[in-house]
Amino acid sequence: MSPPATRNAGRSALSDEIAFGKPAGGWRLRVYTIIFEADTRAGWLFDVALITSILASVGVVIVDSVGSLAGRHGSLFNVLEWMFTLLFTVEYVARLSCVRHPLRYATSFFGIVDLLAILPSYLVLFIPEANLLLDVRVLRLLRIFRIFKLVAYVGEFRALGVALADSRRKILIFLSIVLMIVLLMGTLMYVVEGPEHGYTSIPVGMYWAVVTMTTVGYGDIAPQTDIGRLIASVMMLLGWGIIAVPAGIVSAEMTARRFGAQQPTTRTCHECLSEGHESDARFCRDCGARLPPYERD
Secondary structure, eight states: OOOGGGTTTHHHHHHHOOEEEOOOOOHHHHHHHHHHHHTSSSOOOOOHHHHHHHHHHHHHHEEEEEEEEHHHHHHHHHHHHHHHHHHHHHHHHHHHHSSSSSHHHSHHHHHHHHHHHHHHHHHHHHOOOOOOOOHHHHHHHGGGGGGGGGHHHOOOHHHHHHHHHHHHHHHHHHHHHHHHHHHHHHHHHHHHHOOGGGGSHHHOOOHHHHHHHHTTOOOOOOOSHHHHHHHHHHHHHHHHHHHHHHHHHHHHHHHEEEEEEEOOOOOOOTTTBOOOOOOOOOOTTTOOOOOOOOOOO
16 A cells, blocks of 8 residues: 555646656756655655654644743753754755746745745744744744645645545535525524524624534524524524535545546656656656656555
8 A cells, every 4th residue: 555645646746847847857856856756765755754754843833832841841842943944944945946946836835835834933033032023932833834744745635635626616606505594594583583682783693693503502692582493493403414515525526536537646757757657657658768667665
């Protein structure tokens, strides 16, 4: 079984190649192959090392927020933090150096996440605490954005993102229907219950409708009349079905993609640099050159 970092990596690697530009050769191509191609042994090891580092760095941020632990081990946490910062800085610079269009990568989602992973630590050095209008802790807590770096290395995250993108129109229509129901039911409760029972406006009624439909049930506002309780019961029953609909839409898209066409791998032809060949292909579909063996982990 392939590790999570290599699943569904083909399509994302193809999009990276188109958006950021694969280098033609030399050390940049070797670095690109390690960083952006997960179907090679070196690429898989790189992804595993980065995933481990990301989880460890986020763990340091979480533990550092505990006052008692920070007081006793603050110096250790500070050393670990700078180790991770330097590691992610080297990774960020390597990514910018090995692509043909570094500005495109720097302004992409993952490029911004990579920058947010290292920027707070450097800002703390150059901005004196005494002159900060915003507490330095806010900048330091931005390090938690490192958790989003996992999306770049775990293929399932990308598969889920693609399924959500493919389902966006259906989900948007569904949310529009939900908002209409919330508006109608909130208005109805405002008319039925009235200000004397806490429903002082239509927005308050809509807030009650959202809390009831999502089955949260804070209890800060509740119907007092029999008709209001009947409406609330209908809203609770609607909530069960409404919660399940988005999950069903996304699941259907993921199932359709899984049983559709075979996903390409990130294997690259060393002659023409074309990418996206299937795992069992022996020759390049574009130039006919023999492909490097596909490494199954």
